[in-house]
Amino acid sequence: MRAFTATAIAAVALIASPLAAQSVDRAEIARIIDEGFNHSQIMQTAQTLMDGIGPRLTNSPGMRRAEDWTMARYRDWGLKNVHKEGFEFGRGWWAERFSARMVSPRPIELTAMAITWTPGTPGRVSAPVIVAPITSVDHFARYKGKLAGKIVMVTLPDDGSEPGAAPFKRWSGEELAKFDTYEQPKYDPEAADRRIKRLDFATRLDAFLKAEGAVAYATMSSRDGKLLHGNGYLFGTGETQQVPGFEIAAEDYRRLARLAKVGPAPVVELESVVHFEDADTKAYNVFADIPGTDPSGAYVMAGAHLDSWTAGDGAADNGAGTAMVMEAARILQAMGVKPKRTIRFALWAGEEQGLLGSMAYVEQHIATRKPAAGAPSTGLARFYGWANRWPVTRQPGYGQLAAYFNLDNGSGKIRGINAENNLAAVPMLREWLSPFGSMGANTVAIRKVGGTDHVFFSAVGIPAFQFIQDPLDYGSRLHHTSIDTFDHLKPADMRQAAVILAAFLLQAANAEKPLPRGAFPTEPSVTDPFGYPDPSDLD
Amino acid sequence: MRAFTATAIAAVALIASPLAAQSVDRAEIARIIDEGFNHSQIMQTAQTLMDGIGPRLTNSPGMRRAEDWTMARYRDWGLKNVHKEGFEFGRGWWAERFSARMVSPRPIELTAMAITWTPGTPGRVSAPVIVAPITSVDHFARYKGKLAGKIVMVTLPDDGSEPGAAPFKRWSGEELAKFDTYEQPKYDPEAADRRIKRLDFATRLDAFLKAEGAVAYATMSSRDGKLLHGNGYLFGTGETQQVPGFEIAAEDYRRLARLAKVGPAPVVELESVVHFEDADTKAYNVFADIPGTDPSGAYVMAGAHLDSWTAGDGAADNGAGTAMVMEAARILQAMGVKPKRTIRFALWAGEEQGLLGSMAYVEQHIATRKPAAGAPSTGLARFYGWANRWPVTRQPGYGQLAAYFNLDNGSGKIRGINAENNLAAVPMLREWLSPFGSMGANTVAIRKVGGTDHVFFSAVGIPAFQFIQDPLDYGSRLHHTSIDTFDHLKPADMRQAAVILAAFLLQAANAEKPLPRGAFPTEPSVTDPFGYPDPSDLD
Known part of the structure; x- marks a missing residue:
């Protein structure tokens, strides 16, 4: 693992050297670290959200309290443009x-x-x-x-x-190295x-x-x-x-x-x-900004879903990510940063029912797709169908969103970031990650991952990424279960993740040039002419 | 592991060869295997006990039902001298x-x-x-x-x-080999x-x-x-x-x-x-015999505790051992064996409160110890104090009990037997185990283990042993918990254990000479003259 780490750092140095001068100097990052480690409020945020408010099923009273409370905290901290945006969802x-x-x-x-x-x-x-x-x-x-x-x-x-694997684990260097493997996309339009x-x-x-x-x-x-x-x-x-x-x-x-x-x-x-609860069938995403100085309206964004299931208190999924995003906002606001691009903090609703909150934001602000022939009525149907309709049409705000960073893998510390097949972005992602090797975050992995709120941004061509986090016991016993509670979160990991997120946002916001985008997505034309459908997809 | 197995088998052959002709020929053992694998009823026995009767806290209605039901089953199968023996316990x-x-x-x-x-x-x-x-x-x-x-x-x-070990495991050859390590007794009279x-x-x-x-x-x-x-x-x-x-x-x-x-x-x-429930404050051990032909009244005995805690259904602890003992009885009875020594099957009460059932049997039939100065009123106090009083005085039945075999480690298959520091018994234990190497049972380990019903037999000098079983997930998540239920038992393991127990009992019952006993226990006189008490034992 030591050998792996040394190799990774050497690779970063090699690739990062041709880049322009760093957008954020190390002294600023040291201030983020000081605020995030010596004056952290992340566990207090998490405790109020999970113990006090509890589960946050979309449109439930718990989610409504969480919407109000997160907006109140953002306002207390001095963030701007704190508001929520609704989309049609259904019953509480x-x-x-x-x-x-x-x-x-x-x-x-x-x-x-x-x-x-x-x-x-x-x-x-x-x-x-x-x-x-x-x-x-x-x-x-x-x-x-x-x-x-x-x-x-x-x-x-x-x-x-017969559970033969340890429930609690951290990634080894060898495992992280495997994530940096490009897989060709598969297209099965049916x-x-x-x-x-x-x-x-x-x-x-x-x-x-x-x-x-x-x-x-x-x-x-x-x-x-x-x-x-x-x-x-x-x-x-x-x-x-x-x-x-x-x-x-x-x-x-x-x-x-x-x-x-x-x-x-x-x-x-x-x-x-x-x-x-049927008084309001809309679900709401919550937003707060640290305004940028660039008159073009360009912004970078971090997001995590605020909603949860009901068996536990929505701690690892995804109170942890929510608290990391809120803490990054608090850290940067406390430092009084004046970024070039606006830094936006998003807390999504309806993620558990098919990424519906981030999908609504993409549709309202970023890009639309050809409408469905017969509009599917349920969330999961929309989820399955959404990225499968062509063409993609840019909204006026398409060019303004320079980067989106998502957190939704529990309370484990950040070990790196998935580049979502966007090879052009890898050098800058490596540069932004380079201060944090000594905290265990070394890996920029090319792989594309699914299942959370960066997906629909990425599907319309936005540079949108999910961080790699240590798995801990998230997948083995916390994910959507009755023990997804505050006491299974790891405070030191949570603080590290908030610090790295804050640093990524500031670096992305102040970068001279925005993150390179991949090719604009168009309908794939390569399918397997000899294939049969996966039987598990059949009725 | 393969190397270890080969070594172990070679060692068995070397030591077993000077013994007298085998007490039970392989054809008899093949009949046990046929009855135990091809006509098994062990899981039906277990299911009635755990699902139907459920938890069996000593003196509870569940335990009373279990006493009645186990006696009825023994009678159905044709065992003799089916009865229960009471001892003063307390409230249901x-x-x-x-x-x-x-x-x-x-x-x-x-x-x-x-x-x-x-x-x-x-x-x-x-x-x-x-x-x-x-x-x-x-x-x-x-x-x-x-x-x-x-x-x-x-x-x-x-x-x-942060559970970093797999909950479910089986012993490796290396782990089993370590169990065969003699540890000198420690004596701390206070x-x-x-x-x-x-x-x-x-x-x-x-x-x-x-x-x-x-x-x-x-x-x-x-x-x-x-x-x-x-x-x-x-x-x-x-x-x-x-x-x-x-x-x-x-x-x-x-x-x-x-x-x-x-x-x-x-x-x-x-x-x-x-x-x-205060109508009867006595707890009851349940017994059944396959009578022997030897007029001396000599017998060998297998035992497991029938009682349990109440969070689950007392499956791994110790419905599994109970079902193994009952199934061994059924197998031998179905074969119509006529052993030299009587084979007795014991189901103990009050094990969870300090091995009280087996202690009562020892006191009533095997040996007594000097009475306590101020008789302790609670079970655990009796448990802590009992083996610490000297001298031991033989009861008339002392010489009749030739061997006692206990099962109380969950549903894992038998991997061997602990010899309880009784070096003299090792060669015969190896001989009796030798047919079962291909079923994973290879190890006669010298070590002494505590915590279950062989302890007080062993403490008065009876050759009394606990089998080594694969741990599975017994210690990690089943022991005394709300998920100690039938569905965590492993049927193939259960059948193997019942077969090996039946074979041990038949071999011990028919052995030409009884198992060698260790030295008769007397009050130890070696204490650590420079030691201080373990702080964890202090108030």
Whole structure:
């Protein structure tokens, strides 16, 4: 690893040397480090957001409080142009109370939670369970007439896990080196359509369960160890489900399934008190600026999604990124920087339902795509379809956004940045990263990564990047789970990430020339003429 | 590992060759394997015990059902002398319903459970929490007058875990080889007294909380990841606690503690419905025999504890061992074996409270020790004190018990056996293990291990052994936790262990000579004349 590090630094020196004089001198970066390490407020920000406000499902009261509170903090700190921008989303939802217990053949408190955007129960209800694994509409016939008055367990139970890898880890030098591998893009123009077709299954299952008179349905947690998630995706006005849904911990689910098979048959008592909020169906992204001096309106932007799921407190996903972005804003504001380009801080809504907040910003300010033939109604359908429509048309603000930096990989320290196949940007990214090798951040990796809010910026040709962070236990046990709480965040890592983000923003804002852009995206014409669709994409 | 295996087999051959002709021929062992692998009932036994009966806290209704059911199964299978033997234990206890939720500043369902043998709440109660870390009576003064009407959080919260090891593992050859290391015994005659003195803290804390008017007290789970344990040790008649106690998942506990510190102050709503059972204060060990032909009354015995804690279903601890012992009984009975020595199958009670069931058997049938000066009233005090009293006096049955084999390390397959410093027994143990090298069981390790029901047999000089099993995820996440459930057992491992246990029992029962015993235990006279007590043993 030492050998790797030395090589990486040598490479940076070699490539960085032909560049123009550094846009930000090391003394400024030392001030960022002093403010970020000696006067940090990042964990206080995180604690209020996660413990105090808690989960922030888009359009829920928690998310509304988070919108108000983050704007208030930005104003307290003196940032400018603090505001929010709305986009049509759907219903708000929150769970006030939930309990599930097996009452027969013996009493057990079940670890379970309501699936988001499903209705509550009419008080406390007791019903026998039935195991009815249903994964496609073809299975409905098998259970017709058998579900009335039942709690329907729709997941096929598995055999449990043998977790042979450590839950908590940091990247080795060798692993980081592998990320710097260019992969040629693959183009499968029908993949998105296949996924969209599959999306209506949840709606059809709900209609089937309602017609059959089911009391509720239950899914099994995809993780062992009593962890829960509770994710549901039917949040649009007029499309939320009619049958209460809940997720049961894998251990509890499997026990119910075994008892249902060999007897005595279990009876479960269920109480779910939830609330829908329909006064405002718009979701809101939150923004704050440190204004730049350049009259062209050019800006650079950092972003993280403020919304979360509901099982935990949205800590690693993505209170951590939110707190890093807010802390970078606080650091730069506290230093009184007067950047050339405006520095904008964005907190997105609706990320968990398909990057909907950043998508809305791109559509409103950056670029549009050809409208969909039949506009898809749900978030995930929009997500799957959005980057698949051509051509891309620049909005007037297209040229003003010089760079976008995203954080959404938990609380691990920054180890580098993914260049998103933008070879032209690599030298400047290396220069901006070069002060931070001694903090573990050495890697500019060419690879393209998906799944979070830089994606749609990148898809229209903006230099938009996601940082590489140490994984810690984010993927193994925190991601979307009931233990995604403040106490699993690592304060030293959080401070380092905020410092590096602040330095990147200042360097990008003051760079003599903006970051080079890749080629403007046009419809690909290379497909695999001999390929068949991935069976996992088929109905 | 291959090299290690070859060496181990060579060593077995070398040492085993001078022994008398094998007591059981390979054809008999092949019949055990056929019955155990091709006609196994071990997972059905385990499922009824864990799913159907569930947790088996000593003297609880679950344990009573387990006593009855295991005896009925033994009788169904045709075993003889099926009976139970009682010993004075204390109160029965079970939890019918439990819930805990934070109601202010925002609603959260808390993952929590009642601590065993603590009283229920008077219905649903709401109270503010106070963080009052109390680990010794010296801390009482600090909180006097501050606890009335409060839920008292008595654990000091920690910073959370960074689990850097894989939860699920099997022993490597190198690890197994290290177990074969003789360690000289250490003798610290005051260690037990120091531990016993510390034991009354729970009682004094309860009295303090009661006098102060606390609503309830709460501890933090010692494991992250929402796992719970709920172990309490005050089960004696007249000594159970007066203040309701509950354990809170670490993530939920730490959040409450942070909110209590920085505000807004949390209010928790609690409901605990529990029942005490005092009709019979005796606990019962369950026995069944396959009678031997030897008129001397000699016998060999296998044992596992039937009792469990209450957070899960007592699967790895120790439904697995129970099912292995019962399956070995079924296999041998199904084969119609007529052994020379009687083969006895023991299922112990009160193991979790200090090996009390096996201790009672030793006292009633094998050997006694000098009575304690002031008889300790609680199980753990008896446990700490018992092996520390001299001299040991043989009971009439002392010579009849030729060998005792214990299983209590979860559902992992048998990799070998610990020889408990009994060098004289090693050659025969190697001979009996030799058929099973190809199933992963190669190791006879000299080491002495503690913590389960062979201990007090061994302490009075009986050749008593605990098998070495693959650890799997027993220690890392199942031991005493809320996920100690049937679905974390490994069926192939369970079958292998039952087969090897059955073969050991048959070989030990038919061996021409009984297993050699070590020297008869007498009071040690070597202590460290320059040592100081371990500070962790002090108040």
